[in-house]
Amino acid sequence: MLSIRILTKNDIPKIDKMKQDFNIFRVVDTKKGKLEMVELFNKDGVFRGFGRDTKAAYKKAKRAVKKYYKEVSE
Secondary structure: OEEEEEOOOOOOOOHHHHHHHHOEEEEEEEEEOOEEEEEEEEOOEEEEEEEOOHHHHHHHHHHHHHHHHHHHHO
16 A cells, blocks of 8 residues: 655654755655655655665655765766
């Protein structure tokens, strides 16, 4: 079964800082079976991270955003 929810600072406290730093307007958590996916939406696209739990998926999505902006700035 697929479940989708919007993450807030109550779920992961550091979300507010990410939203301000990278102009992210939506953070969505999707769960399908044992797979967790976190999507970070901003004007440049959607950045996804996959993991066993929400925290691991969030870390990978955050890494994808940072890597993208590092490559764009160079």
